Amino acid sequence: MNRNAITAVAFLVVFVGLGAAYLHLSRNVAAAERNAAQAPAFEVDPLWPKPLPNHWVLGSTIGVSVDENDHVWIIHRSSATLGNNEKGLELKPPTGECCAGAPPVLEFDQAGNLLNHWGGPAPGYEWPTSNHGITVDYKGNVWIGGNGEGDAQLLKFTKSGKFLLQVGKANARAVPADKEGVSKFGGNSNDTTSFGRVAKIFVDPKENEAFISDGYLNKRVVVLDADTGAFKRYWGAYGNKPDDTNLGPYNPDAPPAPQFRNPVHCAELSVDRLLYVCDRVNDRIQVFTPAGKFLKEAFIAKKSLGEGSVWDIAFSKDPQQSYIFLADGRNMKIRILKRDTLEELTNFGDGGRQPGQFYAPHSIAVDSKGNLYTTETYEGKRVQRFVYKGLRPVAAKDQGVVWPR
C-alpha cells in the first residue's frame, strides 16, 4: 500500500472513530438528561450595572423589582447606611472627592444604564425612616415599605416619583417606653389603619389587591384595596389570628411556631393563585390561598439561626412558574426550589464580595427573559444580575459561585 493510500485510510479511520464516539456520547447525554432533575442555570453578569454617575454609591440595598419594560428598580438606604469614609463628598464641609449617597429609588435599563432616580422625604407624605422593599405593580406604580423605628406606613408613587397614596401613619406603633426606657414601639397585628414596619408589597392584577408582608414589628399578612388602600383582611401563621406575643429566639428543634416571627418578609402570589409567605426567622415558607387559608409549609435550611434563611422569593418566568428562587441572606446563597413540592433542587452563590458572591442577599426579582436580580443589605450594598442560561440537569446541590463560562 503506498503512502497516499495509508493517509487516506487513516483519515477514514479517524473519522469513523469520531463518529462512533459521537454516537456513544450523545446516547449517554440523552440518557443523563432523561434521568436528571432539571433546574434553571445562571451565570453572574459582572459588568451589570454600569458605574453610577456623580460619585454616587449605594447604601444597604433592600429591594428590587422588574417592570414590564424589563427595567430594574432598586431601593436602598443611601447615606443613612454609609460611613463618613464613604460619603466624604456630602459632608459639610466635604472631606474628599468621593462619594455621596445616591437617591433612594433607582431605575436601570437592561444595558445597566441608570435611567431615573428619585425618592426621599417631601411634603404630602411620610417617607420611611428606613425604606424597605420596592414593587412596581401591574399599572406601573411603585410601592415602598419601611422598617425604621416608627415606620407604620407604606407609600405608592408613579414611576416618575409623583406621590399617589399613603396607607398608615408613621409612629402609629408608638407605645409607652418599657421599664428600661428602651422599647418605644410595639406590634399591633390587629390594627386596621396602620402597619408595623412593612417589608414588601405584592399587587394582584386580577383582584387589584395589595398583599403586605407586615412586617418587622407586626406578624401578619394584610390585604388592601390597591387603589384606595382600604384594609380588606389579614392573618397570621397557619391562617391564625395574629398574636404579637414575643416568641423568644428561634429554636430549630422546637415544634414549629404557631405565629410568624419578625420579620414577615415577603408575600408573593403565583399564577395559580397561591400566596407564598416568607417567615424569615422561622426558616420557612407558608403557602395560603389569597383569602388566607393555610395550605402547607416547608422549612429551608432549618438549622439557620439569627436572621433566618427565607428572605425573599421570586418565581421563574415559565408560564407555570415551575421554580422558586429564594434569597437566603443568612447562608449567602440563592436557592432554587420546585414550586409544587417546595423541594430544594440546587443553590448557587457563596459569601464574599466578588461578582457572584453575596453579603446578605436580601431581595430578588426576575425579568421577562428569566434573568435574576439580587440586592444585598448590610455592607453588601449592591445589585447584581445573573443571566439565565436555560434549564440544565442538576449536577450539584451546591454550585458555588456561578462565574461566566
Place this chain on the structure above:
Amino acid sequence: MRILAAVAAAAVVFSSSAFAHDVPDDVVVQAFLHPSGTRVSLVVRVPLTAMRDVDVPSRAGGFVDLTRVEPALRHAATIWLVQGIEVLQDGRALPPGQLEGVRLSLPSDRAFEQFDAARARIDGPPLDPATQVMWEQGALDARIEYALDHPGGRLAWRADVRRLGQRVTTVLRLVTADGAIRAFEWHGDPGVVQLDPRWHQAALSFLRAGIGHVFSGPDHLLFLLCIAIPLRRVRTLILVVTSFTLAHATTLVASAYGVAPSGNWFPPLVETLIAASIVWMALENIFDSVAGRDLEAAGGRAVARRWAATTAFGLVHGFGFSFALRDQLQFAGAHLLTSLLAFNVGVEIAQVAVIVSAATAVTLAFRRLSSPRVAAIVVSAIAAHTGWDWLIERGAVWWQYPWPVPSAAALVAVAIWLGLAVVAAAGAWGVRRLFDRHAGSARSANGANRAAVSGKPAEAGSLCEATESVR
C-alpha cells in the same frame, strides 16, 4: 355662586392636560402584521409616554379619565403611527392605513404575545372606567388596516418611528396567511425592510453586507495585508484568498446553523485567535524576508504552506464573521443558505479588491525602494506589533472566562468539530496532492521541453522531483 363653585371644581376634577413630556429614553414598538385576502392588518403597541403633544383628559389624582380618553388615543395613533408607518407590497407603497381601533392598556397586559390576543384586546371592551392609570404608565394599542393591491405579494415595512424616543426598538412579527410567524427586531428606522424577500433581494442585501463587513473590521484588513506582502502574482493571490474564503464560509455557515459553541468564552477566544493569526502571518513574512526566501519563487510547496495557514486561519475568521452576521440573519427570510453564500461572496469580492489593491500598492512602493526586503520587514513588524497589542488585549478578556467544564454534552460538540476538522484536513490534503501533481507535471513537462530543445535527456533532479510529487 354655587354654580360657579361647581364649575370650578369640575374644571379641577375633569381637566385635560397637554401631555408634552421629555422624549423617553427607551421605546419598544411591538407590532404584528397579518395579510389576509386583500387586506393586511397591523396591530401595534407603543408606550403612551412616547405619545407626546396629546391632550389627555384626566381626573382626580392625575389619573387618565378613561370615559373620555378615546379621542386622545385616536389622535395619538394618527399622528404617531398611521402617519409614520408605511406598508409596501411588491415594492410599491400601499395607500395610507385606516385606523380601525384603539385601546389604552395597562403595562402588565400580555395580549401582545400573540396576534389573535392582540387583535382581540383592541376589538374587545376597554378598561373599566374606574381603573386608576397614569397616562405615562399605560400603553396605546392600535389596529390599522391597509388595502392590498392584490392578494399575496411580498410585504415590506418602512416607518418613521425613530422620533418616538432616544432609542427606539421595533419588534415586528409577520404572521403569514398560513399562520407561520417570522420575527424581526431592529433599532431606529433602517429604511425599507423586506419582510419576505425574494432570493435575489436577500442575496443582494447580504452581498452588500459582506462587502461592508470587510471594510468595517481593521483586523481582517490587516490580516489580508499580511497575506499580500510576500505575494506578487494575481493568480497566487486569488488562490490564497479564495482558500481563506472557503474556510471562513465553512465556519460561518456552520455557526448560522447553530453548530458553534454558545459559551461566553467563545467570542473572546475567536477574537484572540484572529489577533494571533495576524501576528503569525506577520512573523512568517519577517522570517521569510530575513532568510531571503521568495515565497513565489520557491514554488508549489511554499505557496501551499501559506495556503494551508490561510485556510486554518480562515476557519477562525469565519466565526468572527458569524458574530457580526448574527443580528442580520432575520432579514434572510426563507433564503438562509442563499444569504449566507451571498455574504461570503461579498466578503470574497471585498477581499480580492483589498488584497489586489494592497499587493499593487506594496509592489509599486517596494519597487521604488532600494531594499524591498527591509520594507517588507518594517511593514510586517508594524502589523505584528498591532496584532500583538490586540492579542494581549483580547486575550486578557478571554482569560477572565474559565475553561468550560468537560461534560458529555461538550464532548459531543468536540466530536462534531473534530469530525469537521478531519474532513477539512482530508480535503486540504487532497487538494495539496493535486497541487503537487500539477507542479510536478509542469516541471516534468518543462524538463522534457528543455531536453527536447537541447537534445539532452532531462536532468536527474527534475525527474526525481517530479516522481516524488506524484507519489
